Amino acid sequence: MLVLLAAIAVLAVIWGQLGKSHSLAAHSGSHGGHQTILLVNADHPLPHDFAKPRLVGLAGTIPVSSRSVRVARAVKQPLVKLFTAARRAGWTQLYVASGYRTAAEQRRLWDAAADHSYVQRPGHSEHQTGQAVDLADLNAGAKGLDRNGAGQWLADNSWKYGFVLRYPPQKKEITGISYEPWHFRYVGRDVAETCHDNGWVLEEYVAGP
Numbered sequence: 001m002l003v004l005l006a007a008i009a010v011l012a013v014i015w016g017q018l019g020k021s022h023s024l025a026a027h028s029g030s031h032g033g034h035q036t037i038l039l040v041n042a043d044h045p046l047p048h049d050f051a052k053p054r055l056v057g058l059a060g061t062i063p064v065s066s067r068s069v070r071v072a073r074a075v076k077q078p079l080v081k082l083f084t085a086a087r088r089a090g091w092t093q094l095y096v097a098s099g100y101r102t103a104a105e106q107r108r109l110w111d112a113a114a115d116h117s118y119v120q121r122p123g124h125s126e127h128q129t130g131q132a133v134d135l136a137d138l139n140a141g142a143k144g145l146d147r148n149g150a151g152q153w154l155a156d157n158s159w160k161y162g163f164v165l166r167y168p169p170q171k172k173e174i175t176g177i178s179y180e181p182w183h184f185r186y187v188g189r190d191v192a193e194t195c196h197d198n199g200w201v202l203e204e205y206v207a208g209p
């Protein structure tokens with residue numbers, strides 16, 4: 001009995017520390033520690049000292065639009081797991097349309113875009129972190145994911161693999177970005193689950209309850 005009580009006490013301490021590190025991470029908005037979330041949006045540019053992530057290619061592992069599609073190293077395995085689960089659920093036509101972008105690539109997109117409601121300014125794009133991917137379906141494309149079963153499956157299940165649908169339709173006032181059914185950000189399972197359970201976007205997660 002005593003052993004059991006001691007075990008519960010230890011668990012309670014660990015639980016308390018987990019809660020503390022979570023709230024620290026949520027409010028710091030910086031990068032580096034466990035569960036620390038880097039918020040990148042129109043108001044929060046990439047930090048000046050942001051180091052280029054260690055990148056890995058995806059070609060040969062999961063379907064991609066081009067051999068040049070790369071992501072940050074930590075994102076690859078979760079993404080492979082997401083694709084495996086999607087395939088198992090019957091969504092076999094998904095591919096990664098875009099991953100990491102350099103500042104120069106983001107600038108070209110920004111300069112070429114007639115409509116800036118779907119593009120972030122250079123220095124303000126999650127794609128420059130290597131932690132964001134644009135997904136698409138061979139039949140429906142990227143925009144078509146909004147009325148496609150694969151897109152619905154991704155919106156409902158991607159959190160289990162550590163991803164969040166970054167720009168949901170009902171959160172435009174908060175994210176500043178129009179609904180993008182294709183854009184997913186890797187944040188890790190704990191943060192993704194918290195966002196999913198509370199119906200939060202990252203801005204709300206960082207602000208805290």
Ligand SMILES: [Zn+2]
Nearest residue numbers: 132133134183
């Ligand atoms: Zn994107």
